Amino acid sequence: MKQSIHDVRTGMKDRAILVSLVTDQMKKQEEIAAYSLQELVQLAETAGVEVLETLTQNKDRADTKWFIGKGKVEELRALIEEHEATTAIFDQELSGAQVRNLEESLDVKIIDRTQLILDIFAGRARTREGIVQVELAQLSYLLPRLSGHGKNLSRLGGGIGTRGPGESKLETDRRHIRGRITELKAHLSEMVRHRTLHRERRRKTGVFQVALVGYTNSGKSTLLRELTEADVYVENELFATLDPTSRTLELPSGKEIVLTDTVGFIQNLPHDVVAAFRATLEEACEADFLLHVVDSASPMREEQMRVVGEVLGELGASGKPQAVLFNKIDLCTEQDLQMLTAPFPHLRISAYNEADLDKVRMLIQETLMGDTRTFRIPADKGDSIALVYRIGDVAESSMDEEDMLFRVNINREDYEKVEYLLSPFEVKEDKQGE
Structure with missing residues (x-):
């Protein structure tokens, strides 16, 4: 069930105008810039925000003070007043000074893409490890920006951008937040140690490990559930799964392997997220075989595959044996199906088709x-x-x-x-x- 974020003063959902800056450099990739804004709409809706309108600014480069320029800020202010918006969400990352200047000028809550993703993660985390990683990512992101969030936190005691560590923690001084970060890193290191021991135990028993990786909402959790009958949360929304889930999968030969679902990737995945979730994403690094699940029906399929490849490269897992599963072919046209190719072994499947699931099992077995x-x-x-x-x-x-x-x-x-x-x-x- 989707969790909504409410303004605690009125009990209403945040009402937001979404803003994107398209620089000269980005104009060469206009389709990607447009998709990024569309994706921001999905992220906002996933966070429970009511999206009122989107605003795009074309500019040589980001304005150091206002990000989108003073004139565009005035246009944004008019939209906010017209729609009675409570929040402005930016598709790019803002500095603390930019947040402060925009807050003072617009008198609404200012959120950027990174903070929005972290807020969604805070609502998705269920295990102790996931909760610790989210709080660590949020505090690491907010520490250098505290001066830009003071008015946000004094105006609103909750809502989008303050879920997770919460208002009280963000209002403490930097020294206390640094202490909390150190404490969280120590907790995470201990969790990583336990996870490593479990992986070593699996390795010593000769258990073959397969990791499902892919862009968020590509169908990884659905595939895990259908292959293993696992009781996992499946929903058509971004980041429906945050914590890694491992289940036993029996192959046609009778041999059992461990199949793990990992957190979905996304373009411009915040650095703090990659750093904090490295322990979780290491499941991909430690796997013997990667199954890259792709949303075949997405118009940005190739760009999503590129993003996944980049993140795997950051994690040091790009050289691992892998196969591509072009999922959701039931949503594709015949012409789309002819375009589904990859430089790795690949299958065209629907996670709800038992014959296709058998092909996936055979692919793993033949690789094994x-x-x-x-x-x-x-x-x-x-x-x-x-x-x-x-x-x-x-x-x-x-x-x-x-x-x-x-x-x-x-x-x-x-x-x-x-x-x-x-x-x-x-x-x-x-x-x-x-």
Whole structure:
């Protein structure tokens, strides 16, 4: 259920004018600039804001004092008075001084894209780790801008832009906020340590890990739910899932893997968000295989794929084995379907089509089972035999005196990952079985 943000004075939703600055440099990518503003509308609606109108300013560069220029501020003021707006939301990031100047001139709450995304995250976080990461991101973003938010916080005791850390924390001095940031980082480090231990435990058991990555609202959570029957929140809105969810998925061979849904990416993802959510996004870095889920029906599909590639690059995960799942093909025309190509292995699917889900399972299995190896293991080595079944697909098994012979389909990465857990005798390939 979508959570609305209300002005605590009236009990009404924030009423906002959305503002975008298109510089000369951005004019070369007018389609992307227009899409960014459209996306800002979706973000505002996701945050529970009533969007009244949008305003675009074309300018050589951002005005250091007013961001959109004094003349455009007057035009914005007229719109605010006409529509009785309570908030102005900017599609780009503002400095503390710009926020302060706009506040004093317009006498409404001033929010930028970063703060809006962080506010949505604050409403989405459910686990302790997610809540800590959101507060850390919000405080890291607001610390250098405190001087620009004083009037916001004194005028309104709540609403968009103040959810999460809250009014009282933001009104304390910088020293106390820095102390809180240090405390949150310590909490997060401990959580990261526990998460790393869990990942190491999974690795030692030879469990294959697959991460679903992609642009927000591309259908990752739906795919996780349909593949694993997981009880996860699914909604047609941005950032419906914030905390990572891992579930066991059984492949056609009977082998089980871990499938993880990660937070959705978005263009201009705030630096503070990437930094604070690095622990969560590391699920993508630690995965053996990435499934890049794409909204096939989006007119900005290629741009969204580019953004996901950039964020994976920032995380150091761009070189990982991956496949592209062009989702939502039921919403595409035949012409659209012909355009769905990628430099990686790819499938065209609908997350609600069982035959397509079977294709996804087979794709994972074929990626997992790359090479065929033959192992000779003493029959009394139950742990080693169980490990062989976990790390690959046992195609054939037989007895040879006191030993078991196994022909196993397994990729090189999985083999090397568990090789040290088996004795030299056990991993020695039986040449006669080749």
